[in-house]
Amino acid sequence: MTAPLVDRFGRRVDYVRISVTDRCDFRCVYCMAEEMTFVPRREILSLEEIVAVASAFTRLGVKKIRLTGGEPLVRNGILTLAERLARLEGLEELVMTTNGSRLDKLAEPLKQAGVRRVNISLDSLKPGRFKELTRTGSLDDVLRGIAAAKAAKFARIKLNAVIMRGRNDDEVLDLVRFALDNGLDLSFIEEMPLGHIEEHKRSEVFVSSAELREMITAVFPLMATTDNTGGPSRYWRVAGSECRIGFISPHSHNFCHLCNRVRVTAEGRLLLCLGNEHSCDLKAVLRDPLQGAQVLDAVITQAMDLKPERHHFSHTDEPDIVRFMNMTGG
Numbered sequence: 397m398t399a400p401l402v403d404r405f406g407r408r409v410d411y412v413r414i415s416v417t418d419r420c421d422f423r424c425v426y427c428m429a430e431e432m433t434f435v436p437r438r439e440i441l442s443l444e445e446i447v448a449v450a451s452a453f454t455r456l457g458v459k460k461i462r463l464t465g466g467e468p469l470v471r472n473g474i475l476t477l478a479e480r481l482a483r484l485e486g487l488e489e490l491v492m493t494t495n496g497s498r499l500d501k502l503a504e505p506l507k508q509a510g511v512r513r514v515n516i517s518l519d520s521l522k523p524g525r526f527k528e529l530t531r532t533g534s535l536d537d538v539l540r541g542i543a544a545a546k547a548a549k550f551a552r553i554k555l556n557a558v559i560m561r562g563r564n565d566d567e568v569l570d571l572v573r574f575a576l577d578n579g580l581d582l583s584f585i586e587e588m589p590l591g592h593i594e595e596h597k598r599s600e601v602f603v604s605s606a607e608l609r610e611m612i613t614a615v616f617p618l619m620a621t622t623d624n625t626g627g628p629s630r631y632w633r634v635a636g637s638e639c640r641i642g643f644i645s646p647h648s649h650n651f652c653h654l655c656n657r658v659r660v661t662a663e664g665r666l667l668l669c670l671g672n673e674h675s676c677d678l679k680a681v682l683r684d685p686l687q688g689a690q691v692l693d694a695v696i697t698q699a700m701d702l703k704p705e706r707h708h709f710s711h712t713d714e715p716d717i718v719r720f721m722n723m724t725g726g
């Protein structure tokens with residue numbers, strides 16, 4: 397192994413989130429505009445190129461890779477890709493974030509391919525509202541997907557919910573109950589100002605993690621845990637259960653000093669921070685016939701110097717970052 401990845405602030409980077417596509421079968425109101433223009437297919441990294449990037453990162457000491465998107469399960473060849481990545485030397489965990497719409501059929505094959513854990517997004521348990529928030533999604537499909545993921549016995553399954561005032565904040569306790577009944581973890585995510593959306597004003601629907609926690613503790617006693625994934629989620633355990641409730645609070649709690657991760661967009665841009673544009677073009681290296689694996693390793697290593705100290709998300713309705721979350725690899 398070459399030297400591990402460390403940035404200017406002494407943070408060790410050992411976790412990479414790779415967006416395998418910017419496409420998605422949903423159009424969630426906080427993530428995408430209704431009409432989206434996607435990147436031309438030739439600009440998207442091929443499966444070979446993704447394997448090359450992942451190999452470089454594992455050579456550089458990365459221990460965990462998350463496949464995300466867009467919706468990773470709409471990418472052709474995703475099972476083959478997962479199988480190849482799971483075999484990379486040094487990789488300890490291959491995990492995925494999905495909207496769950498295709499898990500009914502794919503949960504078991506993904507588990508067989510070597511995906512250890514899945515995060516599944518679920519913002520509502522009401523079919524009509526689920527459709528409204530995802531614009532195209534079917535709650536039934538996702539519930540079947542969650543059941544299939546449970547049957548496939550992933551090491552852990554976590555639900556992700558973005559809560560918006562007046563849209564789904566009345567379902568917070570129902571989502572906690574659903575997680576408890578199904579033995580799942582659940583994270584609540586504050587909406588982030590990524591991409592320009594017109595469907596709602598982000599400042600008007602903002603609900604802080606602190607408010608959610610208060611709402612939950614009034615019914616379900618929460619015990620603080622020291623569980624830390626090296627990331628933004630702070631976890632509480634529900635008394636009398638194994639389930640953990642996490643809060644991802646980019647607005648109300650800055651977690652940047654603990655940041656151990658970088659992202660690779662579907663077009664092969666290495667993004668050093670979710671809330672900043674500091675990046676470096678890996679595709680240019682991958683597609684240059686004169687450059688090999690050593691150059692790729694060197695470019696990634698040098699890019700660590702670009703990692704900013706922190707993000708500065710604001711509460712205005714103008715996006716802080718114009719790229720949409722589906723590009724970013726959330």
Ligand code: SAM
Nearest residue numbers: 427465466467493494495517556587588721726
């Ligand atoms: N399609 C998959 C899914 O929905 O789980 C993976 C990609 S999606 C971009 C990853 C996560 O980002 C989802 O849990 C989604 O709810 C969250 N997300 C998308 N846009 C967001 C935003 N503007 N603020 C906060 N979370 C967002």
Ligand code: SF4
Nearest residue numbers: 420422424427466495
């Ligand atoms: Fe698709 Fe996930 Fe974005 Fe929803 S949050 S539109 S499922 S990429």
